[in-house]
Each structure stands twice: as C-alpha cells, then as structure tokens.
Amino acid sequence: MERSIDTVRETPHWSYSAFNTYLTCPMRYYFRYIEHAEAERTSVSIPFGRAFHAVLSERAMKGADYTVEDAKEDFSVFFKGEAEVCEKLTYKQDEDYLFWEQRGCDMLDVALAEWTDDYTVKSVAEAFSVEVPGLSKPLIGEFDLVVTDGGDETICDWKTASMKWPAGKADRDLQATTFCYAYRQLHGRMPMFRFDVFTKAKAPAHHQFYTYRNQDDLDRFVYLAGQIEKVVNTGIFLPVESCMNCSECAYSERCKAAHRKAG
Numbered sequence: 510m511e512r513s514i515d516t517v518r519e520t521p522h523w524s525y526s527a528f529n530t531y532l533t534c535p536m537r538y539y540f541r542y543i544e545h546a547e548a549e550r551t552s553v554s555i556p557f558g559r560a561f562h563a564v565l566s567e568r569a570m571k572g573a574d575y576t577v578e579d580a581k582e583d584f585s586v587f588f589k590g591e592a593e594v595c596e597k598l599t600y601k602q603d604e605d606y607l608f609w610e611q612r613g614c615d616m617l618d619v620a621l622a623e624w625t626d627d628y629t630v631k632s633v634a635e636a637f638s639v640e641v642p643g644l645s646k647p648l649i650g651e652f653d654l655v656v657t658d659g660g661d662e663t664i665c666d667w668k669t670a671s672m673k674w675p676a677g678k679a680d681r682d683l684q685a686t687t688f689c690y691a692y693r694q695l696h697g698r699m700p701m702f703r704f705d706v707f708t709k710a711k712a713p714a715h716h717q718f719y720t721y722r723n724q725d726d727l728d729r730f731v732y733l734a735g736q737i738e739k740v741v742n743t744g745i746f747l748p749v750e751s752c753m754n755c756s757e758c759a760y761s762e763r764c765k766a767a768h769r770k771a772g
C-alpha cells in the first residue's frame with residue numbers, strides 16, 4: 510500500500526529540509542526540530558508556495574482536462590486555506606493577500622501554458638521512507654512528480670523563487686542528491702533530477718534545470734548525513750547570522766535571547 514507524506518512523518522525521521530536547515534543555521538535547526546518552538550512570524554511565501562505546489566499536483570494528476578481556470582479557482586481556495594492556518598503572516602511593504610493571489614494566477618498562466626508532462630507521468634506525490642547507513646532514523650520525503658522518457662526516469666521538483674536560479678545551482682543542490690539517493694534505494698535505478706522553477710516576478714517565468722548524480726555523490730551524501738546526526742547529538746547549536754539567513758527567520762527573537770537564557 511502506498512504511504513502518504515503525512516503517514517511517514519508520524520514516526521521519528523530525517524528529511525532534506527532538516528539537513529538543509531542544519532547546514533544553513535544549526536540554531537534555527539534547534540528551534541524548529543528539537544525545541545519545536547512556535548514560529549514568531551510566517552512569510553507569505555510559505556502558504557503561497559504550498560498552494561501553488563498543490564495546484565501543480567492537481568494538474569499532474571488530472572491531466573490536460575484540468576484548465577487554467579480550474580487551476581486559478583483551486584489556487585484561490587488552497588491559498589486561503591494555507592494562509593488561514595499560518596501564525597502571524599507577514600508581507601513585504603506594498604504587498605498584501607490580494608497581491609499574492611493575483612501573482613499566483615499570473616504564474617499559473619505560465620505554468621500551464623508550458624506544461625510538458627502529460628504522457629509520461631509515472632507517479633505524483635510519491636512519499637518515501639528509506640534507511641541510510643549511519644543514521645538512527647529513516648530519511649523521508651516526497652517526489653513531486655516522476656516521469657519516464659524512453660525508459661529513463663526523472664524526478665521533477667516544483668519550486669517558486671524570487672528570481673531565476675544562477676547557473677550551477679541545480680548541480681550543487683542537496684535536495685537533488687538526497688532524493689536521487691532515496692529513489693535509488695527504492696527502485697534500484699539512478700534517476701535524472703529536474704527542477705521546475707517558477708519565478709514570482711511581475712512577468713513570471715518558468716525555467717527547467719536538469720541535473721545528474723553519480724555513485725560518489727550518493728556516497729558523499731551518506732557521509733554528510735552521518736556527520737550531521739553526530740554533530741546534532743552533541744547538543745551544540747551555533748547561530749549563523751547573515752542577511753540571507755536571518756531576514757525572514759521565524760525564530761529571530763528567541764535567537765537574540767539565546768545567550769541570556771544560557772546564562
């Protein structure tokens with residue numbers, strides 16, 4: 510029986526998101542994954558991204574009969590639902606809920622006009638849970654979309670981004686490595702990986718980035734994952750302060766007070 514991502518999340522696990530959070534700021538990892546602290550604020554990009562992603566899943570599952578009007582209608586419903594359950598939603602200056610609802614619809618015009626995956630879909634929202642040597646908990650996640658092309662399999666991941674990705678980003682991306690590792694464990698074959706990046710600009714655009722991982726990349730991932738678990742077990746979580754890290758951090762007040770609490 511296929512499991513959903515909610516089911517595999519029910520037991521202790523590792524995820525790409527946890528690894529990435531640790532690597533960008535161990536103290537944020539501590540607040541989110543150890544302390545389970547309440548978010549002090551939530552950027553609108555979180556519910557926006559979830560709603561946009563949910564609409565693309567609908568498109569992948571329902572096929573070409575799913576029109577852009579269906580997509581926009583669903584987006585409004587999903588975005589409203591996601592925004593309502595977020596704690597202390599924040600917007601940038603001169604932006605509000607209606608601004609982002611319209612921007613989502615503009616992005617869907619592009620996404621559906623450039624859709625390429627109708628006849629090759631192998632799975633949509635395929636949850637996984639695999640063992641990784643050296644980790645005490647399984648690695649879990651969800652493949653947004655898997656397509657086949659001439660017998661070769663490609664994992665596709667949908668992203669919303671404020672700007673076009675720079676050259677080389679996909680080749681260094683840990684998510685692609687993590688997901689290729691999981692796919693290889695589950696299916697015994699090395700897939701290709703494709704990021705579909707939708708920019709949230711005034712004139713939205715869609716770019717595809719293909720990337721490939723080899724056995725050495727997967728071996729390095731196993732090493733990195735094991736090292737992260739070892740360091741997490743030491744209980745030392747240092748802050749990594751930077752404009753990029755901290756500007757939208759959901760725990761910045763806790764972080765500012767951490768040294769006082771430690772005494």
Ligand code: SF4
Pocket residue numbers: 534536537748749750751754755758759760761764765
């Ligand atoms: S405010 Fe910055 S340094 Fe502090 S937890 Fe957040 S990202 Fe890390």
